[in-house]
Amino acid sequence: MGKIKLSSISTRAPENFEKKETKDKLQKTLDNLDELQNLLYAEHKHSVLVVLQGLDASGKDGTIRSVFGKLNPQGVTVKSFKVPTPEEAAHDFLWRVHQHAPAKGMIQVFNRSHYEDILVTRVHKFCDDETAYKRMKSINDFEELLQYHNNTHILKFYLHISREEQQERLKERTKDPGKMWKYNEQDFKEAKLWNDYMKAYEDCFENCDTIPWTIVPSDQNWYKEYIIAKQLHDLLVSLDMHYPGLKK
């Protein structure tokens, strides 16, 4: 996709999108996904990997609840990647990720992912530039492996929110009793590293675009959810799937 500048991309829905109408379209898309997911599972030929990346409070958890939570749980699994355990850290950075690659027929959602190894680690200087570029090369190779050798279709979403929206959501976590469990005092410190994160993401988009990223304007949840559900829907339609016949 070439060099992109996140600050020049809107974090809000385009003018021609209206909330009520978009929510109706989201619902219809989710209804259609039900049958498409069933086909994916039955055909056992393709698999889907959905990578959700974004800063704290960008809406990753909400997306999982509102979009993927509507699918048949037998065919969708979610993996959240946290700080590596000692066992994980004793391996290459893709070792723990590969274990959660989707089997044929499955949709796998990554809440954060192997991309953290060139994002948070870079911002905090745990990972120097040389290592970062070697990791990006290995990430491209890895995604090619999944795509070519297991028909894994990878959808990569960056949930793009504004700095103001992030601050507002983080503050809400300190006040709303239903959201306090998400609050981490580290979050406000991380938020101060905004520019470093933007730079790391922009570099990631430029170098890991063998499989393209979608920058999802995410200040409004209804638009974000629609875009993600629609992409998954359109991907599954494009696969031209068929129910298998009787086994001979």
Place this chain on the structure above:
Amino acid sequence: MGKIKLSSISTRAPENFEKKETKDKLQKTLDNLDELQNLLYAEHKHSVLVVLQGLDASGKDGTIRSVFGKLNPQGVTVKSFKVPTPEEAAHDFLWRVHQHAPAKGMIQVFNRSHYEDILVTRVHKFCDDETAYKRMKSINDFEELLQYHNNTHILKFYLHISREEQQERLKERTKDPGKMWKYNEQDFKEAKLWNDYMKAYEDCFENCDTIPWTIVPSDQNWYKEYIIAKQLHDLLVSLDMHYPGLKK
């Protein structure tokens, strides 16, 4: 290594190697390995992957018993790759392999490996040429990943036996009560595909040589065992390892 012709490489020890003397050298090498393996484990910085490939009866199991069986089992693990399970087959071919990549400090032995996916599968036409070359590319990427991102040093051995020696060993399995458990009536059928296997191996050596292969003359076990133990020994020496100091 360029195109190599297996039929032009001897399957026997060079003239200047004598059995008794070589066995003594093997014993000394194994003695030295004890301390080196301890260092590898304690330093927790490097890891070693040993790939053992070869036709039926080429001596893979014997190598494991006679060489790796002498090491501290806490620091060495062996994984035998068989026909993929349905769960494994529902993933890319490297998925099950990556799970057994060595952690830092460990020596992992593969009895057969990801290379079978471009060998037996190719000989039996489960895998066409286009897929085979794509797999070889992915194998090179994968080995680079382990090497660069986890200091994994990979030793790849092809146990090179003659067709006559193979026939003799297979026949022995039908007669020696201590070896009958290894006999599989399929083995003699596979042995007839000798030329196809040679071709598949030669193509593999040519295209997967980012990390070089060692062709080990293996008609005589004592020579084979010495060569493999010696390579492991020399690799570990070259790592210039040190015991870590007190944690601060």
